[in-house]
Amino acid sequence: MNVLVLGAGIIGTTSAYFLAKQGHNVTVVDRQKSVAMETSHANAGQLSYAFSSPWATPSLPLSLIKWTLGGTSPLVVNPNVSLETIKFMYRTYKNCNPNSYEINKSRMLRIANYSQKTLIDLESKFDINYEHRKQGSLQLFWSPKDLEKAKQDMAILKKFNIQYEVLDAQGCVEAEPGLQYIRNKLYGGLRFINDYTGNCYLFTSELYKKCLEMGVKFEFDSHIESFSVDNNKVSSVKTNHGELTADNYVVSLGSHSPKILSSVGIDIPIYPVKGYSITLPVLNDLDAPQSTIMDDKNKVGITRLGNTIRVAGIAHLTDHNSSLREKSLHSLKKGLNNLFPHAAKETNDINFWTGFRPSTPDSTPIIGATPYSNLYLNTGHGTLGWTMSLGSGKLLANIVSGNEPEISLEGIDMSRYKYSNKTNLNYG
Ligand SMILES: Cc1cc2nc3c(=O)[nH]c(=O)nc-3n(C[C@H](O)[C@H](O)[C@H](O)COP(=O)(O)OP(=O)(O)OC[C@H]3O[C@@H](n4cnc5c(N)ncnc54)[C@H](O)[C@@H]3O)c2cc1C
Numbered sequence: 001m002n003v004l005v006l007g008a009g010i011i012g013t014t015s016a017y018f019l020a021k022q023g024h025n026v027t028v029v030d031r032q033k034s035v036a037m038e039t040s041h042a043n044a045g046q047l048s049y050a051f052s053s054p055w056a057t058p059s060l061p062l063s064l065i066k067w068t069l070g071g072t073s074p075l076v077v078n079p080n081v082s083l084e085t086i087k088f089m090y091r092t093y094k095n096c097n098p099n100s101y102e103i104n105k106s107r108m109l110r111i112a113n114y115s116q117k118t119l120i121d122l123e124s125k126f127d128i129n130y131e132h133r134k135q136g137s138l139q140l141f142w143s144p145k146d147l148e149k150a151k152q153d154m155a156i157l158k159k160f161n162i163q164y165e166v167l168d169a170q171g172c173v174e175a176e177p178g179l180q181y182i183r184n185k186l187y188g189g190l191r192f193i194n195d196y197t198g199n200c201y202l203f204t205s206e207l208y209k210k211c212l213e214m215g216v217k218f219e220f221d222s223h224i225e226s227f228s229v230d231n232n233k234v235s236s237v238k239t240n241h242g243e244l245t246a247d248n249y250v251v252s253l254g255s256h257s258p259k260i261l262s263s264v265g266i267d268i269p270i271y272p273v274k275g276y277s278i279t280l281p282v283l284n285d286l287d288a289p290q291s292t293i294m295d296d297k298n299k300v301g302i303t304r305l306g307n308t309i310r311v312a313g314i315a316h317l318t319d320h321n322s323s324l325r326e327k328s329l330h331s332l333k334k335g336l337n338n339l340f341p342h343a344a345k346e347t348n349d350i351n352f353w354t355g356f357r358p359s360t361p362d363s364t365p366i367i368g369a370t371p372y373s374n375l376y377l378n379t380g381h382g383t384l385g386w387t388m389s390l391g392s393g394k395l396l397a398n399i400v401s402g403n404e405p406e407i408s409l410e411g412i413d414m415s416r417y418k419y420s421n422k423t424n425l426n427y428g
Helices: 010-021 060-069 082-092 098-125 142-151 151-159 169-175 177-185 198-211 256-263 325-339 382-401
Strands: 002-006 025-029 075-078 137-139 165-169 188-192 217-219 224-230 233-239 243-245 248-251 271-281 292-295 299-304 308-317 353-359 366-369 375-381
Touching: 002 010, 002 177, 002 292, 010 025, 010 198, 010 248, 010 375, 010 382, 060 217, 060 299, 082 271, 082 308, 098 151, 098 382, 137 142, 137 299, 142 151, 169 177, 169 188, 177 188, 177 325, 188 308, 224 256, 248 256, 248 382, 256 271, 256 353, 256 375, 271 325, 299 325, 366 382, 375 382
Parallel strands: 002 025, 002 248, 025 217, 075 308, 137 292, 248 375
Antiparallel strands: 137 188, 165 188, 224 233, 233 243, 271 308, 271 353, 292 299, 299 308, 366 375
16 A cells, blocks of 8 residues: 655654554655754754653643743743634633543553554664663653642553652652752652653664665655545545655644645644753763653753753643743753753753644544545644654554554544544544
């Protein structure tokens, strides 16, 4: 079967890999010159299998008020707010309740767990170097209230049999010696023993080489413009280089997926939540993070990648405006200095970067069939696309091939959004 995968980020590339493994002739199309040049390029580097959590928490509305009053909000909303932004905020708000949180977190964990198993299996087959470390991750608590809030998460983790440790301040310093300078400010932390870290760009580039070895073709520098449909099927994809045809089509265009899909009556609620990262050289190994540290209060993730430290965070709601915001640069630097004051070398070369998280209001990706019988989605991975990528790619390949999926599809495909199908077609 010929399959066209649209998008060569981490999601398109993992999809292509598993489709090729199942024997399909795969072509990947992307507007960039190589893989992982957009949102998959310089993310926080966390393979946060156990930490997989929706953005919409029951405490988000109150936190927003506190952040705004404190003048240090990790959420920034563009003053000329668009209708798309309002829709995303409203739909996210509707998920800020304990029941939705539990449902959404369980769905995310299902995919994340599967992704970790898939990575372990992949690594048993070939060496893949992506500056990875397997030393767990640490979510910091600043007060007893933070620990209290994390109890709902712990209950869900127990259900999924996911290992974690509750640490006091000293335990945090033992896990991450660079935190010794702020030991007195810390209350404790939750350590996810089996989480990993790694460079998503390097990983995608390595998988790209494997794809080439398996005969996958990549058409770079190609702008995808629209689909042509005939009855209930996609008949071709129009690009700036002409039309491409295949038996099946997979959309993995990250935060740009809705635009092309809306032209054929599919209205999926993916919003580009802009984030930023900086990457700095390590000054002193023991004063630097060893793995990933999540500071939920300031919404930054700090990760060790080789001899560098990646600091990422901020949720900026400004549609697809890709300008680099100076204030965000300062908050990321502050976020690092607050936790690891002696970790990084003073340098002007800090690779200030921005990317758009393809975010759904329920933080769960959209994987599976559409009302068109040969069109599939693997998109909407939001804050955790790197973490959920391998499971998503394998799941998608099984769906396209008509094989029995290895995890339940409940709540994962687009049919969970009642308003998403505007095609007058029924799901196949
Ligand atoms: C600041 C930040 C920190 C993050 N940290 C983490 C983390 O620590 N762990 C984690 O798991 N996740 C993290 N994420 C999320 C993760 O990076 C994303 O979920 C993931 O990269 C999405 O991958 P994707 O392949 O769907 O999208 P992308 O990587 O954006 O790929 C989409 C591809 O589609 C192509 N494309 C789009 N439109 C067109 C078109 N019209 N024609 C042709 N090509 C097109 C683009 O060129 C691109 O290559 C973070 C994100 C941000 C912004």
